[in-house]
Every structure is written in structure tokens, then in C-alpha cells.
Amino acid sequence: MDKRYFSEEHELFRESLKSFLKKEVVPHVDKWEKDGVIERFIWKKFGDMGYFGLTYPSQYGGLELDLFYTVIFLEELQKINSVGFAAAMWAHMYLAMTHLNKEGDERIKQEYLASSISGEKIGCLCISEPFGGSDVSGMRTNAVKEGDYYILNGSKTFITNGVYSDYLVVAAKTSPELGNKGISMLLVDRETLGVSATKLDKLGWRASDTGEIAFDNVKVPVANLLGEEDKGFSYIMQHFSLERLIMAINAHARAEYALDYAINYMSERTAFGKKINEFQALRHKMVERTAEMEMCKEYNYSVTYKLSRGEYVVKEATMSKLLSTKMADEVIYDCLQMLGGYGFMEEYPMARLLRDSRCGPIGGGTSEILKEILSKIIIDKKTYKPAVEV
Template sequence: MNSMYFTEEHELFRQSLREFLKKEVTPHIDKWEKTGTIERFIWKKFGEMGYFGIAYPEKYGGMDLDLFYTVILLEELQRINSGGFAAAIWAHIYLAMTHVNKEGDHRIKEEYLRPSISGDKIGCLGITEPFGGSDVAGMRTTAVKEGDHYIVNGSKTFITNGVYSDYLVIAAKTAPELGNKGISIFIIDRETEGISSTKLEKLGWRASDTGEIAFDNVKVPADNLMGEENKGFSYIMQHFALERLIMGVNAHARAEFALEYAIKYMSEREAFGKTIDKFQALRHTVADIASEIEMCKEFNYSITKRLDQGQYVVKEASMSKLLSTKIADEAIYKCLQLLGGYGYMEEYPLARMFRDSRLGPIGGGTSEILREIISKMVIDKKEYKPAT
């Protein structure tokens, strides 16, 4: 236990969560990976255990705990070796629910946040578009005010929980002429007329339902606008810091799990009369991987501490995602190599982990976009400030 960041209560939570995942989730993972559908019962069980509410107000059924409980949840989800299942869970908790909690009014929180915490409703966040990618300001989805409703037209893609979620938190342009200053955030029920979704086939994250969503003259009540009209871009930017940190934590956790597995394999696999963990070349590879993972972990824990204290850590979180996902990709590649031919076999965990990890440098802002954001802050001295 790293006592600089984690208390005894944190560690008890970790042990309880690990046992829950081993008993309730792990036995179903292979099936969900094959079907691409996570059965609804597990969402309810997560809700009953309180895992969806650890970061949210007690007023709506949450526990309002510090961010290190979130870190533990993310780290333990990576250990079940299904990037898709982990993504479905954290996209619900920290993408969709974050907006509902931060921008939703009391009615919206009662109707959407409370059942999200209990596991009765699943949410998704729709920002990325087929023609936009990481270019949030260039989105084409529009929401035109007509009386007491908005009419939404457009499409979103690469949306985790985009097919089976119960509600959608989406960004749309309410004043297209204002560019990124004309974006607003809405919450929409899945069954609203005019919404259709298509499931996407992916290299990895196979357990999650990644979808493309189309909006054809979707009628959204004006009361389902979240926050202020035309302030959506600043809300999105503000929450990106948490999303990027989440991706960074996921990366160091899956790399650490891969290394643990590789070390155990090496201690059992023999070649030329001794176990392969005695060969210097392999031992030094492990030393390099372990050192890089430890640096990522320490950096990510430090950012978590600062974010938990209310500091605006967009630069550091962007750096975390950039480097942690790169290092995880390289670490898992090397761990797969340490298993030799068995690393390439589907019955061993490294093949799936290798596929799942590849999304790290892509999702939540590509590494190329992050480098541009970081260079603006470091070279051009650009400052990103919280929404007011």
C-alpha cells in the first residue's frame, strides 16, 4: 500500500471490489467478449454495491468519496482483462454521469443520476462525430429551438454504450455561427423518436457496445438542456481532464497486470534447464517495463491528488494520457513477447490485452491531438481555464 495516497479504508475497498469482480464478473467475461453484449444484471449488482456512486453526492444515492476510490475502481477493472467491460462501466460513471451531475438540474439528477447510481439506467456520452474526430469545435450536429423543444439533427460515432444505454448525453450546436462558443449539452431518452444506432465491429474492446448514433428530427424538451445554452464547449473541456486521467490510470493498471502475468509465466516456463526468469536479457526487459510503469503510476497518483483538491490539471492529465498509453502499449507488446508463442494464443490473456490496449492512444483524444494541446501550453503559453 502506498500510504502517501491510499489509506487502510482504501485498501479494504480494493479487496472487497477485487473479490466482487472475481465472483460476479470474471465468470461471464469470455461470453460478453464473444457476444459484444454485457448483460443487464451486472449493472444492477454494481449499483447495489454502490460502485456507481462512489464519486457522487449522497443526496442522490452516492457516497461522495475521494478520487482515490475511483483510481482503485479503474485499476481493479483492468485486472479482469476486458477493456470493453471496463470501458462500458467507466464511460457510464465518469463520462455520462459526470455531465449529469455537474450540469444537470435537480429534476434531471432525480430522473437520471439517481437511477444511474442504482444501476437502473445506463448512460452514454456523445461528442465525437463521423467527420470531426477530436475536433469538438467542428461538430455538425445541431439543436434548433422551436417553442418549448429543440429539434436535433446529426450523428455521433465511436460512442461507448452507444447501442444499449437508456439515455444519451449529447453535444449539439445551438448557435452554429458562433463556432465552439455555440455548443450546448442535452440529455435525451433512448426511446425518443428519431434516434437510431448501429453497432460497430472493433479490433478490441469487444465486450462493449460501441455505436454510431443518428438523430433525425429528434424532439428534445427544452428542460433537457443541461447547464447554460452555448456553454457546452467549456463544460466538455473542463471534464476532459478527468477523462484523460482515467485513460492514464487504465493504461498503467493494464500494463502492471500484464507484467505480473508475464513474470509468473517466466517463473514457471523452463528452457535450457532453467526457468526463463533467470535469463539476463529477459530480466532486464522486465526491469525496464517495471520502471516505466512505476513512473506512470506515481505521476497519475499525483495528478489524482491535485484534481481531488480542485486544481485544474488539464496539462498534466493530457501528459498522463499521452505517455501512459504509449508506455502501456509498449509494455504489453514486450510482455506478449516474453510468453513467446503462447503470447499469440487466444487462450492466454496477452492477445486480448494487446488488442484492447491499442485503443489507449486513440480514444479520448488521439496522441497527435494531445501533443498539439500540450505544445500550445508549453511553447505558446496558452492557458486553459475552468468553465465559470
């Protein structure tokens, strides 16, 4: 336990969460992976345990705990060997709910944030588009105000919880002539006429429902505007730091899980009359990969600490995601190799872990986009400023 970041209360929470996941989630994971559907009962159980409310205000059912409880939550979710299940949980909890909490008015918080914390409502965040991907400013989805409604048209894709969620937090252009300065965030109920979703078939993250969503003349009440009109891009950018840090923490946690599993396997597997953890080439490979994982983990904790103190960490969080997701892919690749033929078998965890991890350098901003953002900060000396919180 690193006492700079984690107290005894944190560690008690970790142990409690581990036992909850082992009892309530692990027995169902293979079914959810196979079916591509996470059953609703588990969302309510997470809500009942307070997990969705870790960092949220108490007046809506939250626990107002520090960000290192979130670190523990993310780390342990990576170690049940279903990154898709983990993604469904954190996409609800930190992508959709963050916008409700930061930009939603009191009615929205009472009606949607509280029921999201309790696990009764599931949310998703809709930013990426079929023609845009990481190019947020190039989005085509638009919302035209007519009286008390916005008329929403367009499509979104690669949306985690995009099929089975109850509400959608949607980025749309309300003033297209302003480019990225004309984007607004709208809260859309799933049952609204004109909303449709198609489930996507993915390489990994198979337990989670990833959808392509279409909006066909959807009437969204003006009252469902989140924050101010045309301020959406700055809200998105502000919250991206948290998303990138989450994906970095996920990466170091699944790499750690893979290393623990592989090193334990190597201590039991015999070849040529000795345990394979006695072969120097294999020992050194595991040492190198462990060092890389520990370096990323330590840096991610440092960035979490800065973010928890209110620092604007767009540079650091971008670096965290860029390096940690690359590291995790390389670690898991080598850990699978240590298992030989068994690494390639679905009954062992590495095959699924390898597939699941591959989304790390893609989702939440591709590594290529992150490098360009960092180039602007490091080489062009560009500074990014936080949006004024509503």
C-alpha cells in the first residue's frame, strides 16, 4: 500500500470491493461476454453498494469520496477479466454522469443524476461520429431550436452503453457557423421518438454494448440543455482529462493483472527439467515489463493526485493514456507468450485480455490524436485553459 495516496480506509474499501466482484460479478462474466448483454440486476447492486456515487454529491445519493477510491474501483474492475464489463460501468459513471453533475441544473440532477447513482438509470455519452471519430470539431449532428424544443438530427458511433442505456448525453452543433464553438450538450431520453440504435460487433469488450445511434428529427426539450448553449466543446475538453486518466489507470491495472498471472504460471510450469521462471531470457522479459508497468502506475497516481487538487492536467493525463495503453498492449502480448499454447486458448485469461486491451490506444482519443495534442503543448507551446464551470 502506498501511504502517500492510500489510507487504511482505502484498503478496506479495496478488500470489500474485491469480495463483492468475486461474489456478484465473476460468476456471470462469461455469460455476459458471450451474450453481449450485461443484465440489469447488477447495475442496481452496484448502485445499492454506493459504487456509482463514489465522487458525487451526497444530496443526490453520492458519497463524496476522494479520487483514489475511483482508482481502486477502476483497478479492481480490470482484474475480473472483462474489460467490456468494466467499460460499461465507468462509461456510465464518469462519461455520462460527469456531464450531468457538472452541467446539469437541479431538475436534471434530481431526476437523472440521483437515479444514475442508484443504478436505476444507465447513461451513455455520444460524441464520436461515423465520419468524425476523434475529430470532435468536425461533427455533423445538429440541433435546431424550434420554440421549446431542439430538433436533433445526425448519428453517433462507438458509443459504450449505446444500445441498452436509458438516457444519452449528446454533443450536437447548435450554431454550425461557429465550428467547434457552436457545440452544445443535450440530454436525450432513450424512448424519445426518432432515437434508434444498432449494436456493433467488436474485436473485444464483448460484454459491453457498443452502439451506432441515429437521431431522426428528435424533439429534445430546451430544458434538457446541459450548461450553456454553444459551450459544449469546452465541457468535452475539460472532461477528457478524466477520461484519459481513467483509461490510463485501466491500462496499468490490466497489465498488472496479466503480469501477476503470467509470473504465477511460470512458477508452476516445467520445461526441460526446470520451472520456466528459471530461464534467464523469460525472467528478464518479465522484469522489464514489470518495471514499465510500475513506472506508468506511479505516474498515473501522481496525475490523479494533481487532478484531485483541482489542477488542470490535460498534458499529464494525455501522456498517461498515451504511454499506459501502449505499455499494457506490450505487457499482455508478452504475458500471453509466457503461457505458450495455453495463452492462445480461450479458457485462459490472456486471449480475452489481449483483445480487450487493444481498444486502449483507440478509444477516448487515438494515440495519434494524443501525440498531436502533446505536440501542440510541447513544441508549439500552446496552453489549454479549463472551461468556466457552470
